Amino acid sequence: MSSTIVARVKQRQIAQLISLGKRLDGRGLTDYREAQVETGVIERAEGSARVLLGKTEVMVGVKIEAGEPFPDVPNEGVLTVNAELVPLASPTFEPGPPDENSIELARVVDRGIRESKAIVLEELCVELGKKVFVVFVDVYVLNHDGNLIDASAIAALAALLNTKVYNYEVKEGEIKIKPGYSPLPMRNYPIAVTFAKINDKLVVDPWLEEEQVMDARLTITMENNGKICAVQKGGYGYFTTQQISEAAKIAHEKAVELRKRLVKG
């Protein structure tokens, strides 16, 4: 716990700068850190990506396996997202089963992809009601320097865009792999934009020390057509309705910017 306590002097510095519209690392209040996205980094995975957002590093691997559909949607493939806050990523991550933070992270990333219907799950049906493809998205946080949600969401999206589904045919009820593959069918590119509230001001893409002094965090995930598909407030503070409206508008702008960079290259 002691390593997460930011010295009071620095806390005040961060907060004071923010009330003046500046941040300790020189960014504007609504600027993202430099982001680097690399795809296809894990050969054994059907899809993968590694994202560096400032110093936050997240790797996502996508595996596709055969499985059973959910009974209420017998014609759709299945999406499942899991996140690991690997102990080497931060002094605050302990080894063990997923804690509330990794579960929240996984579920928020999942919500963005699921509610925007990003993956065309209907095209992953092999045998109606019996066999479908299950898309396993595993988020691995390798270095925690703030804003794990946005970094993980970008990495997940990049990995899915990089994912290949092997061609197959069904022989005697079994799936047989044929040569060649096709990209995972995608129709939407959800982007998560996270804000931290510090001294009553909203800052986009908080880095670790900003997260440690913030009152609360708000994540707004936007899909292609400017609609919101997921929202998550976190932290022990609160937001006013005006701040929520402000965040929604900024999120829209930022999502368009980020999406341009991702979906092109």
Place this chain on the structure above:
Amino acid sequence: MLQKVPEKLIDENNVRVDGRGVNDLRPIKIEAGVLVNADGSAYIEQGKNKILAAVYGPKELHPKHLALPDRAILRCRYHMAPFSVQERKSPAPSRREMELSKVIRESLEPSIFLEYYPRTSIDLFIEVLQADGGTRCAGITVASLALADAGIPMRDLVAACAAGKVEGKLVLDLTDLEDKGGEADVPLAWMPHLNAVTLLQMDGMLTIDEFEQAVNIAIEGCKQIYKLQKEALKAKYVTVKEEAEE
């Protein structure tokens, strides 16, 4: 008992399956101080939801390394009974319950003067005995009362309610059927005099405009629930006073 799924969730006259209008809350009954052993407790029935909350503390936290030197910590467990839902739910905590335990805790923390009791913990247990949509909101509503019932000093009560979009219309207080069949669900918790939104989530698809409207509709629901919470807290003292002084 299996539910029959109706064809339409809202008819041409804007009347919902259970007879409500789009801006109507489900019928609510709240009672504070229902458990003898807990330091504070409360019970709510909202539509078919039946939820119980109990509070223990503040008391010194052991092991000591989990405690904070300058404030109390709030620990929260949201749990659904195996018989609370249509298909029996395993008693082991699910990922959903863990996420909800976290967001519920974060919705109540701003209301408590945690800094008055360093090195202690306040333990909050929310048990959903019967679920029909909106359990995290009803859970927050009843938990806030349980905290007040325990005599824990608070800035304000926290009221919670969900709004959403069903068959193209924005509605207040969704049932499970409406949540599953609708286009969006926005659970929200609110502390009135600070205009503070302490819980905000959304899943589904809404334009920015619709989202802002849904937030406002949910807050209107919270305002009504807040009044009911206050009445419930005062209720037992009021009846005692009336009986004694007649």
Place this chain on the structure above:
Amino acid sequence: MNLPTFYEGRQLVTPGDLLAEDDYVAGDNTYKDDGKVYATRIGLVNYKDRNIFVVALKAFYIPCVEDMVIGKVVEVGLSGWMVDVKAPYLALLRASDALGRSFRPQQDDLVSVFDVGDLIICKVVAYDRTRGPLLSVDESGFGKIARGQIVEVTPTKIPRIIGRKGSMISMIKQETGCHITIGQNGLILVSGKTLEDERLAVMAIRKIEQEAHTSGLTDRVTEMIRKEKGGVEHASKGA
């Protein structure tokens, strides 16, 4: 600690209720935000000069130096006892205090002085926010409780049970013939000649706790005790 007495007829408020604006001082169970004073607990609001405070209907005990309290020993430690005084923090009673001299670990057996489960009457001699409260039994009448019944009430009702200038508690002692020791932490020791006397006293205390926020209480409690006593006499006469 001088706790204000309940004033009947005051308004019942709940956490978050706005009590005043402008130039008021936020007293007990209230807080000030942006110039406005709000209640933090459910209770009866009182105004005294420019001071607003709420007498809480339910609150746990916060130790105050000089308070006499009744506690339960929960742990026998190396050089003292840990005592539960119904506060968020466990209290410490040092061996040297109980023995009246310095503690000799080789010779003194702490368990024989106080053991886990023993109830003791003691006083809070120190309390600050960094550690638990410190107790002392170094006064006559203090120490282990041998007989009697314990009633537990919420600490904020203690002043009502004592009454204005002790009027309420004197009345109960007189009517029931019981010896009553009141702990500021909400624990009350009732010790009478017969079980029946103790029962009457406990009933009276419970009634006050329930109806502390109402008016005309002293009369109603007196009446109740007398009625119960009369009833019992009739029963024994009939038998």
